[in-house]
Amino acid sequence: AQKVTQAQTEISVVEKEDVTLDCVYETRDTTYYLFWYKQPPSGELVFLIRRNSFDEQNEISGRYSWNFQKSTSSFNFTITASQVVDSAVYFCALTPNDYKLSFGAGTTVTVRA
Amino acid sequence: SQTIHQWPATLVQPVGSPLSLECTVEGTSNPNLYWYRQAAGRGLQLLFYSVGIGQISSEVPQNLSASRPQDRQFILSSKKLLLSDSGFYLCAWSATSTNYGYTFGSGTRLTVV
Numbered sequence: 001a002q003k004v005t006q007a008q009t010e011i012s013v014v015e016k017e018d019v020t021l022d023c024v025y026e027t028r029d030t031t032y033y034l035f036w037y038k039q040p041p042s043g044e045l046v047f048l049i050r051r052n053s054f055d056e057q058n059e060i061s062g063r064y065s066w067n068f069q070k071s072t073s074s075f076n077f078t079i080t081a082s083q084v085v086d087s088a089v090y091f092c093a094l095t096p097n098d099y100k101l102s103f104g105a106g107t108t109v110t111v112r113a
Numbered sequence: 114s115q116t117i118h119q120w121p122a123t124l125v126q127p128v129g130s131p132l133s134l135e136c137t138v139e140g141t142s143n144p145n146l147y148w149y150r151q152a153a154g155r156g157l158q159l160l161f162y163s164v165g166i167g168q169i170s171s172e173v174p175q176n177l178s179a180s181r182p183q184d185r186q187f188i189l190s191s192k193k194l195l196l197s198d199s200g201f202y203l204c205a206w207s208a209t210s211t212n213y214g215y216t217f218g219s220g221t222r223l224t225v226v
Contacts (some may be wrong), residue, residue, distance in 0.1 A: 036216045045217040105156040
């Protein structure tokens, strides 16, 4: 069985601060895929990034960056120089490439102007 | 390109009334289809998934049911709504292999009064 833990329930920052969201996962599969989704106040889930278990290269995309460490089963997400538009709930998710995606409980990020 | 449509966007229903939420996918064939529920302030709970016409798997026993009458149509139903059925319902699709994650619909906010 898969399990995704997002220990941070809520994070509140002032605009331009960096925000790091933690994600720890559990799986017995050797091949699996990790995801981050963003849910703005409108409700729709927006795909941010996908990473497979064989690719530990960290990635930067604009103000977003991801740190995948297989040794600690973590897939953390950082927003650099946060903006008010970054306010949302962020979900980490995992699939061993079967039918189902397991989501963490989500972290609510509030960026204050 | 693939698109997913979900309706209605909002719904207010009295306790004991029936429910029918519809989801359709365009631009792909034989998708895996999913219904998730998100209670206020909580994470995503998988309710049903389907890997083909007429094939429904239930993750959580409840008074809801799902049907897939056509390849790209997924319906969530209830004969008698409960107050606890209130929440945000999200439909999603994925390719046969979920290693590319899910694409979500815009969601239906259901309030049972």
